[in-house]
Amino acid sequence: MIKRILIFMAVLGAAFQLCAAARRGDGDDHRYGGRSIFKMRRVTVPQPYRFERPENVVDDNWRAVEPKRFEGGEAIRQPRETRPPAQHAAIARNDDFVKNIRGEQREETLQGHYYWHNTGGVRYAHFVDGHGIHWYGFYHGPAFYWSRYYANNWWWYDSAMTRWVFWWDGYWWWWGPGGIAFVYIDNNYYPYDTVTGAVVVQKPEAAEPPKDLPSPGEGQKWISADKSRMVQIHGDGAEAFLYDNSGMPPVYLAYLGRDVVKARFSEGSPAQILVDFKDGTFALYDMDGKPQKAAASKPPDVTQPPAPESVPSPPTSAPGQ
Numbered sequence: 312m313i314k315r316i317l318i319f320m321a322v323l324g325a326a327f328q329l330c331a332a333a334r335r336g337d338g339d340d341h342r343y344g345g346r347s348i349f350k351m352r353r354v355t356v357p358q359p360y361r362f363e364r365p366e367n368v369v370d371d372n373w374r375a376v377e378p379k380r381f382e383g384g385e386a387i388r389q390p391r392e393t394r395p396p397a398q399h400a401a402i403a404r405n406d407d408f409v410k411n412i413r414g415e416q417r418e419e420t421l422q423g424h425y426y427w428h429n430t431g432g433v434r435y436a437h438f439v440d441g442h443g444i445h446w447y448g449f450y451h452g453p454a455f456y457w458s459r460y461y462a463n464n465w466w467w468y469d470s471a472m473t474r475w476v477f478w479w480d481g482y483w484w485w486w487g488p489g490g491i492a493f494v495y496i497d498n499n500y501y502p503y504d505t506v507t508g509a510v511v512v513q514k515p516e517a518a519e520p521p522k523d524l525p526s527p528g529e530g531q532k533w534i535s536a537d538k539s540r541m542v543q544i545h546g547d548g549a550e551a552f553l554y555d556n557s558g559m560p561p562v563y564l565a566y567l568g569r570d571v572v573k574a575r576f577s578e579g580s581p582a583q584i585l586v587d588f589k590d591g592t593f594a595l596y597d598m599d600g601k602p603q604k605a606a607a608s609k610p611p612d613v614t615q616p617p618a619p620e621s622v623p624s625p626p627t628s629a630p631g632q
Contacts (some may be wrong), residue, residue, distance in 0.1 A: 347515040348568055348602045349591040355509045357480040358528065359492040360464070365571035367462035368486070369475045374468065375438050375457045382427035395476055395483040395495045399458065399619055402433070403465055403478050412437070412460055416445050472500070483566035492536060513604065514592075520550075520566035521626040527554055527561045537575040540598055542567065542574035542584065565600020 362368050380386055402408060406429060415437050419426045426437040436448040438457075446470040448457045459466040465478040469485075476483040476495065492499040501510040525545045532543040534556060541556040551571035554561035567574070573587040578631055583603065584596040595603035 331443070337532065346518055346566075346602070348518045348594050349513045349604045350516050350568075350588065350590075351511050351513040352592045353507070353509045354496060354512055355507075356482060356494055356496075356503065358505075358508065359484045359486075359494065359503060360477070360479040362486075364462075367464070367479070369459060369461055369466045373440060373442060373444055375440060375448060377424050377448065377455075378436060378438075379455070381434075381450070387450065387455070389450060389453060389455045392454040393471060394498060395469060395548050396449075396454075396456045396458075398449075398452055399456075399465065399467070399478060399483075400456075400481060405431070408433075409460075412445075412447065416460075516568075518566060518568045520552075521546075524563055524566075533574045534575065535582065535598070536578065540564075540576065540584070542586070544571055549589070553596070555585070565596070567596060567600060568594065 368472060377391070378387060389594050411430060415426065415428075418440060419437055420442055420443075422443070424439065424441050428435055428437065433449065433451045435450060438446040438448060440446065444459065445461075446457050446459055448455055456467065462497075466475055467478070467483065468475050472485075474485050476485045485493045485495075485500060487502075492503040494503050496510060497514065498513050499512070501512055503510055527541070528545075530544050532541055534541045539555065539557045541554045541561055542551055543554065544551050548569045549571050550569045551567040551574060553564045553567055555564050555593075567584075567586050568588065570589040571586055572589055575585045575587075577583045577585065582598050584598065586594050586596065588594070597603060
């Protein structure tokens with residue numbers, strides 16, 4: 312099992328190199344102080360949708376021009392959503408709603424005009440830009456967002472990552488460089504593993520060692536194949552500590568966290584330590600106890616020009632526009 316996880320972590324690293332340099336966290340080892348560890352968990356997700364026709368993939372620079380007021384003249388005060396909107400699940404799963412917008416695209420064709428609708432308590436604007444592209448602005452809730460319904464898929468532009476993402480089977484997806492699919496989970500994009508049908512997501516967590524560090528003694532312990540390292544669990548809190556086991560007595564190296572159920576050492580070079588926690592998460596460390604981070608993807612490390620507006624903004628003084 313540990314071999315499979317480490318192989319997958321290597322795949323993660325290769326994927327991130329295709330995207331950009333990885334984000335770095337605050338997991339530096341402070342020998343006798345607090346630090347962050349990166350607790351990971353495996354999430355099974357459905358297979359991503361593959362586009363057989365490249366023309367069905369949205370990758371242009373056109374954007375909808377946002378209205379300043381609702382149809383009745385009330386000022387729009389909601390901020391634009393800056394993360395892939397989770398609330399889109401209710402829209403995408405509503406078959407009747409999708410049928411309605413298909414009909415709207417046939418009947419509402421005036422360019423530069425906002426068609427306002429309130430369906431099932433969801434307020435949204437249908438906007439047709441100067442290129443004939445249909446946009447749907449959803450203003451239900453604390454933030455609004457624009458989405459495109461194109462070639463039977465919903466699309467949303469992530470301006471922070473400079474990428475178009477599409478909705479599929481409960482998740483937002485992005486096909487990255489090299490044909491690697493990334494799925495958006497827990498506010499980050501993670502590469503999808505086609506072998507396991509899952510992704511590994513992570514969350515930083517503070518790890519504060521006890522004031523009085525224990526000495527090696529009785530308790531559950533794991534020793535590396537070369538005998539140089541030992542992980543031992545101490546106390547009712549199941550706190551795990553890493554020791555240099557090359558001499559006697561063993562010397563404390565690092566605190567690995569609490570609520571630990573198991574530790575394992577990988578084979579090969581460089582060797583790593585895999586720690587399992589009671590909540591079903593796991594964490595990776597190097598042989599000196601430094602937490603290892605599976606960074607999320609970043610946009611290409613290039614300067615992106617600002618996206619042009621589709622058409623000039625309509626007047627804001629006339630309600631219904």
